[in-house]
Amino acid sequence: xxxxxxxxxxxxxxxxxxxxxxxxxxxxxxxxxxxxxxxxxxxxxxxxxxxxxxxxxxxxxxxxxxxxxxxxxxxxxxxxxxxxxxxxxxxxxxxxxxxxxxxxxxxxxxxxxxxxxxxxxxxxxxxxxxxxxxxxxxxxxxxxxxxxxxxxxxxxxxxxxxxxxxxxxxxxxxxxxxxxxxxxxxxxxxxxxxxxxxxxxxxxxxxxxxxxxxxxxxxxxxxxxxxxxxxxxxxxxxxxxxxxxxxxxxxxxxxxxxxxxxxxxxxxxxxxxxxxxxxxxxxxxxxxxxxxxxxxxxxxxxxxxxxxxxxxxxxxxxxxxxxxxxxxxxxxxxxxxxxxxxxxxxxxxxxxxxxxxxxxxxxxxxxxxxxxxxxxxxxxxxxxxxxxxxxxxxxxxxxxxxxxxxxxxxxxxxxxxxxxxxxxxxxxxxxxxxxxxxxxxxxxxxxxxxxxxxxxxxxxxxxxxxxxxxxxxxxxxxxxxxxxxxxxxxxxxxxxxxxxxxxxxxxxxxxxxxxxxxxxxxxxxxxxxxxxxxxxxxxxxxxxxxxxxxxxxxxxxxxxxxxxxxxxxxxxxxxxxxxxxxxxxxxxxxxxxxxxxxxxxxxxxxxxxxxxxxxxxxxxxxxxx
Numbered sequence: 001x002x003x004x005x006x007x008x009x010x011x012x013x014x015x016x017x018x019x020x021x022x023x024x025x026x027x028x029x030x031x032x033x034x035x036x037x038x039x040x041x042x043x044x045x046x047x048x049x050x051x052x053x054x055x056x057x058x059x060x061x062x063x064x065x066x067x068x069x070x071x072x073x074x075x076x077x078x079x080x081x082x083x084x085x086x087x088x089x090x091x092x093x094x095x096x097x098x099x100x101x102x103x104x105x106x107x108x109x110x111x112x113x114x115x116x117x118x119x120x121x122x123x124x125x126x127x128x129x130x131x132x133x134x135x136x137x138x139x140x141x142x143x144x145x146x147x148x149x150x151x152x153x154x155x156x157x158x159x160x161x162x163x164x165x166x167x168x169x170x171x172x173x174x175x176x177x178x179x180x181x182x183x184x185x186x187x188x189x190x191x192x193x194x195x196x197x198x199x200x201x202x203x204x205x206x207x208x209x210x211x212x213x214x215x216x217x218x219x220x221x222x223x224x225x226x227x228x229x230x231x232x233x234x235x236x237x238x239x240x241x242x243x244x245x246x247x248x249x250x251x252x253x254x255x256x257x258x259x260x261x262x263x264x265x266x267x268x269x270x271x272x273x274x275x276x277x278x279x280x281x282x283x284x285x286x287x288x289x290x291x292x293x294x295x296x297x298x299x300x301x302x303x304x305x306x307x308x309x310x311x312x313x314x315x316x317x318x319x320x321x322x323x324x325x326x327x328x329x330x331x332x333x334x335x336x337x338x339x340x341x342x343x344x345x346x347x348x349x350x351x352x353x354x355x356x357x358x359x360x361x362x363x364x365x366x367x368x369x370x371x372x373x374x375x376x377x378x379x380x381x382x383x384x385x386x387x388x389x390x391x392x393x394x395x396x397x398x399x400x401x402x403x404x405x406x407x408x409x410x411x412x413x414x415x416x417x418x419x420x421x422x423x424x425x426x427x428x429x430x431x432x433x434x435x436x437x438x439x440x441x442x443x444x445x446x447x448x449x450x451x452x453x454x455x456x457x458x459x460x461x462x463x464x465x466x467x468x469x470x471x472x473x474x475x476x477x478x479x480x481x482x483x484x485x486x487x488x489x490x491x492x493x494x495x496x497x498x499x500x501x502x503x504x505x506x507x508x509x510x511x512x513x514x515x516x517x518x519x520x521x522x523x524x525x526x527x528x529x530x531x532x533x534x535x536x537x538x539x540x541x542x543x544x545x546x547x548x549x550x551x552x553x554x555x556x557x558x559x560x561x562x563x564x565x566x567x568x569x570x571x572x573x574x575x576x577x578x579x580x581x582x583x584x585x586x587x588x589x590x591x592x593x594x595x596x597x598x599x600x601x602x603x604x605x606x607x608x609x610x611x612x613x614x615x616x617x618x619x620x621x622x623x624x625x
Contacts, residue, residue, distance in 0.1 A: 001019055001020070001021055001022070001052070001053065001054045001055070001056055001062065002019070002020055002021075002022055002030060002049045002051065002052045002054065002065070003017050003018070003019055003020075003049070003050050003051040003052075003054045004017060004018055004019075004020055004036060004038050004047040004048065004049055004050065004065075005017045005047055005048050005050045005092055005093055005096060006018060006038065006040055006045050006046070006047040006093070007045060007046040007047055007048075007093050007097070008040070008045055009091065009093075010609075012091040012092065012093040012094075013091060013607050013609075014606070014607065014609055015085075015092070017050060018038070018040070019054055019056040019057075019060075019062055020036075020038050020062060020063055020064060020065045021062045021063065021064045021065070022064070022065055023064045023065065026065060026067070026068055029068045030049060030052075030065065030068060031049065031052060031075070032049055032050065032051065032052055032075040032078050033048065033049060033071070033072040033073045033074055033075055033077070033078050034048070034049045034068060034069075034070075034071065034072055035047075035048055035068070035069040035070050035071070035072040035100060035104075036048070036049060036065050036066070036067065036068055036069060037065075037066045037067050037069060038063070038065055038066055039063050039066055044066050046069065047093075048072050048073075048078070048093070048096045048100070049072075050078055050082070050092075050096075069104055070101070070104035070105045070106050071101070071105045071106065071108075071198075071201065072096070072099070072100045072101075073096065073099035073100060073215065073217065074201075074217050074219070076254065076255070077099050077215060077217070077251075078096070078099075079254075080215075080247070080250065080251055080254065081095040081096050081099060081215075083250065084240070084242055084247060084250075085240065086599055086603055087242070087246070087595065087599055087620070088239075088240035088241055088242045088618075088620045088621075089240065089556070089599060089602040089603065089618040089620055090239050090240020090241075090242075090618065091239075091240065094238070094239075094240060095215070095240065095242065098212045098215045098236075099215035099216075101194065101197040101198065101201075102194045102197065105197060105198045105201070107198075108198050108201055108202040109198060109199055109202050110202065111202045111203045111204035111205075127155050127159075129279055129280065129283060130152065130155035130156045130158075130159050131159045133145060133147075133156060133159070133277055133279060134156055134159035134160050134162075135159070136277050137160075137258070137260050137275075137277045138160065138163060138223065138258045138260070140258070140274070140275040140277065141258050141259070142249065142252075142253075142258070142259055142273065142274035142275060143258070143259075143260050143261070143274050143275050143276075143277050144229070144260075144261045144263065144266045144270050144271060144273070144274045144275065144276050144277065145260055145261065145262045145263070145277045145278075146263060146264070146265075146266060146276060146277070146278045146279075146284070146533065147262050147263070147264060147279070147287070148264055148279070148283070148284045148285075148286070148287020148288050148496075148501060148531065149264045149287060149288060149289070149493040149494070149496035149497040149501070150286075150287045150288070150289070150496060150497055150500050150501030151279070151283070151284075151287040151501070153227060153262060154179075154182060156262065157179075157183070157225065158186065160223055160225060160260065161183075161188060161206060163222045163223060164220070164221070164222030164223070165189075165203075165204065165205055165206045165207070165218070165220060165221055165222060166206050166207075166221055166222060166223045166224065166225055167206075167207045167213065167214070167216065167218045167221050167223075167224045167225070167248075168206065168207070168208045168209075168213075168224075168225045168226075168227065169209065169210070169211065169213050169214050169224070169225070169226045169227065169234070169244050169245075169248060170208070170209070170210055170213075170227050170228070171210070171211070171227070171228045171231035171233035171234050172210055172231075172233055172444070173210045175210075175227070175228075176192065176208050176209050176210045176213070177192065179208055179227075180192040180208045183206060183208065188206055189204065189205040189206065190205060190206050190207075190208055191205040191206070191207050191208070192208050192209060193207055193208070193209035193212075193213050193216040194209065194212065194213075194216070197216065197217070200216050200217050200218060201217035201219070202219075203218075203219035203220050204220065207221070210233075211233065211234050211235075211236065211244045212244075213244075214226075214244045214247045214248050214251065215247070221255070221257060222257060222258075223252075223257050223258045223259070223260065224248045224251060224252045224257065224258070224259045224260070225259075225260045225262060226244060226245045226248050226259075226260070226261050226262065227262050228262070228263060228264075229245045229261035229262060229263040229266060229267075229270055230263045230264070230265055230266055230267050230270070230486065230490050231490070232487070232623050235621075235623060239617050239618060239619065240618075240620075241619050241620060241621070241622070243621060245261055245270065246621075248261075249261075249273060249274075259274070261273075261274060264287075264288075264490075264493040264496075264497075264533065265486065265489045265490055265493050265527075265533040265536070266533070266537075267483075267486055268486070268537060268540060268541055268544065268550070268551050269550060269551045269621075271537055272551050284531055284532075285502065285531040286501050286502045287496075287501040287502075287531070288493075288496050288501060288502065288528065288531035289468075289495065289496035289499045289500065289501060289502065289510070289511065289512060289513045290502055290510070290512045290513070291492070291512070291513050291514075291515065291525070291528050291529045292512055292513070292514045292515070293515050293517060293520050293525055293529065294307055294309050294310070294514060294515065294516045294517070295517065295518070295520040296342065296516055296517065296518050297341075297342055297343060297518050297520075298342075299342065304411065305327075305408060305411070305471050305472060305516075306411060306412070306415055306471070307516055310415070310469065310514070310516075311415060311416075313466075313467055313469065313514065314412065314415060314416035314418070314435060315416055315417065315418070316466070317416065317418060317434035317435050317466065318434050319432065319433075319434055320464050321464045321465070321466035321511075322433075322434055322435065322436060322464065322465050322466060323416075323434065323435045323436070323465075323466055323467050323468075323469060324435075324436050324437075324438075324442055324443070324446060324465055324467070324468045324469065324498070325408070325412065325435065325436065325437040325438075325442075325468075325469045325471055326437075326438065326439070326440055326442060326443065326468065326469065326470050326471065326491075326495075327405055327408055327437065327438075327439070327470075327471040327472060328439050328440060328475060328476075336353075336354060336355070336356060336377070336398045336399070337398065337399055337518070338390035338392065338393060338395050338397065338398060338399075339395065339397040339398065339399050340390065340393055340395040340397055341390060341392055341393045341395065342518065343390055343391070343392040343393070343518060344474055344478070344518045344519065345377055345390060345391065345398060346391075346478060346519075347379035347382060347384060348386075348391065349379070349382055349384055350379065350382045350543055350547060351478075351522075351543070352379045352382060352478060352480065352484075353379075353478035353479070353480060354377040354378060354379050355377070355378055356375050356376075356377060356378075356388055356398070357375070357376060357377075357378045357385070375388045376388055382547055405422060405424065405437060405438055405439060406422065408437055408471065409421075409422045409437050412435055412437055413435075416434075416435050418433070418434045418435055419433040419434065419435070420433055420435045420436070420437055421433035421435070421436045421437070422436075422437055422438055423436055423437070423438030423439070423441060423442040423445055424438055424439050424441055429445075430442075430445045430446065437471075440491060440494075443468070443491070443494045443495060443498060444494075446465055446498050465498050465499050465511050466499075466511045466512070467499065467511050467512045467513070467514055468495040468498055468499055468511065468512075468513050468514070469514045469515075469516070470491070470492075470495070470513075470514070470515045470516065471516055472516060473488070473515045473516060473517045473525075474517055474518055474519055476488040476491060477517075477519060477522050477524050477525075478519075481623070481624050481625065482544065482547070482549045482550070482625060483623060485522075485523065485524050485536060485540055486536070486540070488524045489524050489527055489528060489533060489536055492513060492515075492524070492525075492528040493528075495513045496513060496528075498511070499511025499512060499513060513528070523535060523536045523539040523540065524536055548591060550621065553591050553592065553593060553594075554591070554592045554593070554594055554595040554597070554598040554599075554620075554621075555589065555590070555591055555598075555620075555621065555622060555625060556589070556590040556598060556602065556618060556619060556620045556621075556622070557587055557588070557589055557590070557617075557618075557619040557622040557625050558582075558587065558588040558589075558590065558616065558617070558618060558619075559586060559587045559588075559616075559617045559619070560614065560615040560616040560617050561614030561615045561616065562583075562586060563614055564607075564608055564614035564615065564616045565583070565586075565587075565588055565616060566583070566588075567608055568605050568606075568607070568608070568616060569582065569583075569588045569590070571604075571605040571606075572590050572601055572602070572605050575597075575601035575604065575605070576597075577592055577593055577597045577601075578590060578591070578592050578597065578598065578601045579591040579592070589625065590602070595620075598620070599620070602618060602620070
């Protein structure tokens, strides 16, 4: 007798699993993790065996398993999916699917040759320090390795692989493929998942992949490494919104192996999870790009987005040494600036962006009561409001600061007197122009200190980058999300990787990161300027703690059908230690002192079923709250 989690969304939402009998002819091929098809209500559905040797309920006629589809996740991963379904309040079948091969696998190849990539006489400069970092991190067991953006991560990986095969998780598919190729050239046996899922399941190889690789089979692994652990690409956007680094940490804990999070700017949650391991001060400083801060507070308020100091930078651009300009088309917040002095209006309590809204007489700061009174400035982060005047000069003349990439491209062409290409998420290739402008997607089109642009179906060609210019960086640091500062620093780290560190040994060329801002003293910019991400962490943690935001608390967001979310929110409001906030814009926030309390409350609240069932999305640890 086995218990099967069927791949039927309505039943998976309720966490229902069913018992089946294994026919004698299938007995040797069915175990925990096996993918099967079983009869259910007159049809055959897919499912996974999640337990065997079970006792079915009395008085029930147990039907037989129809057939075996193929191999699925290992038993330890099956157990891990049960924990993750509780942790992120979602369907277990979605996690089982992520842990399964993309195509049916009925047999496994011979185990890989294995082997480790050991530093030899030709090791690059800095190899000894990378070895020391790896030893310290592996000894700690749970470690956050703060590696500068332009540092050689391959040197750290080869030192980790000296202890045995590892599971390496990257934030993007392209990064995973490049890493797999580099390791194979170094003589390491590698299985790139999901393409080589069967080879990974056979063992004896280092498993490399993007976010879902954290669920890949890796028998005999000696460690788990997550690269760019701060990257939001490691978080699944579809519910359940699991985080690869959190799953990796739990998997490593259960397997009794070290887990290393490698990041140029680790998040506060990661810093609280593991021991921080950092290179020498000079090494970390050299791995961050030189930063030029263009303070626009003293400029003419009537000036446009492009300051005068950008003119020589733009006109010096060539096809060999390009200038990349970054501006999010829609922005991430609506910023207000004073027409008189040019200062941005920010909240005195949390430094968040403020928007102009209508107040209500006697509302006493209650956001839900706004909408009938005079205009006030409301913080989109902490909810406080104040009169609509500039906090610097007292002027009531405020203007909205907005911009778009398409219009900016035209202005750049006029200013630079050069062709300017436009890049957004929909553009696959980098335009062949000296100046390129786009949303942050443009930074993912240019990779590495020397700059490399992918061509579909062809080789990667070098593209030198002389400078990355953030046209209006204030929209990033003042975005209405509690992670805005961390995300902004991550953008600067990505730009530093594009142009190279202060002392780049690759081609002897380095570039600069240029930031236009009216907040030159912001902690994000000071952290990047001094090449010390710890400065941001030290300033951000007290703010988060005072506002009751992660990592001081555990947070979840409910959205979807109004009636359904309202019903679940009402259930949660009665749970001990749980605070429910909202609704605001059709969304509810659920806050608890820790994830144990939060996830237990979400599990107890459950989901409406039957006629009351409506669309409900539960986002635990929301990135955009």
